[in-house]
Amino acid sequence: MSRISLSRLPGDRALVTDGGSELTLGIADLPAYVRERDADGPRWVWDDTARWYPTLLAAGVRVERCHDLRLGHHLLRRAPAVDRELLVGEQSAYWDRLGPVVPSDPVLFSADDTAEHLRADLEDARQLAAVAASPEAGRLGLLLAAESSGALVAAEMTYAGVPWRVDIHERLLTDLLGPRPPRGARPSGLEALAGEVRTAFDAPGLNPDSRPELLAALRRAGLEVSDTRASSLRVLDHPGIVPLLRYKQLAHLFSTNGWVWIDQWVSGGRFRPSYQPAGSTTGRWSSNGGGALSFPAQVRPAAVADEGWMLVVADVAQLEPRVLAGMSGDTALAQAARGADLYQGMVDAGAVASRKDAKLGLLGAMYGATSGESGRMVAGLTRRYPAAFGLVEEAARAGERGQVVRTLLGRGAPGLGEAWDTDPDDGPADPDSQARYRRAYGRFTRNFVVQGTGAEWALCWIAELRNRLWRLGSDGPLDARPHLVFFLHDEVVVHTPAGLADAVVEQATAAAATASGLLFRDLTIDFPLNTSVVTSYADAGKH
DNA sequence: TGTGTATGCGCC
DNA sequence: AGGGCGCATACACA
Structure with missing residues (x-):
């Protein structure tokens, strides 16, 4: 168990320690503290992981657990199962406005000096109370923990970088x-x-x-x-x-x-994109530097493991259809998901003639296709998988009625008026364009529930994998441990000493099973991985 | 000269 | 009239 502490020193400086490492920071009031009596042991609580963690990592401090107040605040404020009044109090308006720390400016001092006087303890108490009072406290607690773990992963991946030739x-x-x-x-x-x-x-x-x-x-x-x-x-x-x-x-x-x-993104033999956890409204990560979301096939040959190391590339086959099966409790679709290829499972069950049709129909249902081949497949498959197709259909109807929807763990979608940037000066639109707008919002809410829950599954997966990788290398020196270097929606890349590569594959698979259990409890949904152990990312088997 | 929007590409 | 993103560039406009 690590011991972490945070204490003020004279002259606006602070001493932080975690495990055996310690670091002196020059900072006024700290928008961070340590929650001592957490269930799993002490936990860092801070305003923004991206403000603190890069400095700690550079000083050799690895943080096991944290609670990211900015992410937590934005998540809880929009969560339908949370009483928003409980989040209001001293300094809360500031938390409402707080944006992400920009990676080009990774300093502890903000231009807005309010940041340095934020009381992390006050905001933390409000968030804990808001969760405790919610009828969905368990799920929200899991979501917050996963979100914060994700923030740690993001900072660690930027710090480590993708090995780049x-x-x-x-x-x-x-x-x-x-x-x-x-x-x-x-x-x-x-x-x-x-x-x-x-x-x-x-x-x-x-x-x-x-x-x-x-x-x-x-x-x-x-x-x-x-x-x-x-x-x-x-x-x-x-x-x-x-x-x-x-x-x-x-x-x-x-x-x-x-x-x-x-010139801009590769240094010291590492490609270091910057990630923004929950950067999209669905909870998926976004990226604001380096283009981590489009890692084009054309340049993947340059991603090469260090001498004596390997890259383990793992991606989930048909993540979102499997998530849909789990969250809707559709036993027929869950049955088709038993195996490496869910679409083939649908063919084998006689639900559809070809793999291509299965894919068209499922993607069409999740994206809201109304016409063409895809739209026709949706109609047929609805009879076969009523729970799954009904769930996305109901999410679309709710959106068209102007209701908000939520993911399985409780992340709320933005409302009808705030989903996209709209010009308030546009004035009242004509009925036709209003109807168009509502249908567009319905397609958004339809996709939100699946994409957002998929993002939650993926968060749980990488959080669990992060912990497992750390334990995997625990008997070796710090810089010889396998570590995540890349994550994109349903895919991870781990840079590992060659001798541990097979163990990493095992851990990635086990972490997927854990994530499934966390989200879907007793309803067993398979999440098979495509894994490759390769020297270069370009050699990872994709389809 | 700078700024915002549209287009086209890439990823899931 | 199929969801979510980022990024570079050209172009229109101020």
Whole structure:
């Protein structure tokens, strides 16, 4: 059991210790304290994990448990099962307004000096009371613990980084684009392709980066297109299309994951994206630096484990359909989920003719497809899986009626008026657009319940995996332990000493079972993982 | 010159 | 008239 303490020193400094490490921080009133008598032992309670933890990690302090008050406050304030009045009190308006700490500014002093005088203990007491008074105290408590664990994971992953071979990445860029061009210039490979496009369309001055110019050139060549996106161009029959598509693909690589990206996001052989837990309203993480949400296949060859280490890549097969089966208690769908491929399970049960149809129907139900092949499949499958399809249907109806919906553990969706940025000056809309807006909100609430509960499952999974990985390497030195380096919705990457790779796979699988039990109790839902032990991320088996 | 929006791409 | 995101760029507008 770790011993953590936090104490004021003279001269606006504070001493923090956790385990054997200690650190002196220069800070005024601390928006953090330690909850001593927590069920599992002492727990850090602080305003924002992203404000504190990077400093602690840099000083060699690993935190076992925390409660992130900012995340907790925003979560509880929107939770339908919580009495919001219990969250109101001294300084609470400040917590209402508190935004995330921006990663480019990882300092303990905020421009807004209110932050330094926040009373963490006051806010913590309100949150504990609000949870205790809720009829869903158990689930909310689990959600808060998972959310805070996620915040620890996020900070640890940014600190550790994805092992990144700049030499491989640069060779890849040079092979495809030519040598690095001067700032503002096109690489030679792109310039050559642009030349081919100009010739093919007989447009000598054409700038392929300009949509209007490109559109005009395409039309002059007799092609009927209304936009310039790749999917629209792909179906056209013209000798200029092939080099144009190639140009667009490589131009995107150059601007999104080119040399500038390396300069900005890779340091010390590590790619360090920044994560924002609960950054999206559904509870999924978002990212505000490095582009962690789109880790394109094109550059994955550069993610290579250190010498003597391996990457364990694990993703959940059909996470959201399985979550839907669990939260709706649909025993027929749960039955289909027994096995590695839920869609195939539906085929085997005779519910649907092909795997493709199963996928179309389920995704259509979760996204609110109304027409086309997908919409037709939904109708048929509703009879077969009434509980599962009924749940998303009811969430959509509730949204259209203007009611709020919630995830399984109690995260509330934003209301009808606040789901998207809307201009308050727009005035009263006509009935048609109002109805359109309500249907759009219904599609949002329909997806919210599944995507949000999926995010909760994933949080529990990585929180549990984090703990298991820590124990796994506990007899070795600190820097020889397997650790999470990447997480994206339903997928994790663990960087591990090669000798522990198989054990990591086991722990990832066990953690998935634990997460399932936490969310769905006695209703057994399988969450099989696709796992790969690889040297490079690019070699992970995907489908 | 700067700012906001639209487009297109990438990921789940 | 199928959900959630981030990012880079072009373009329109101030």
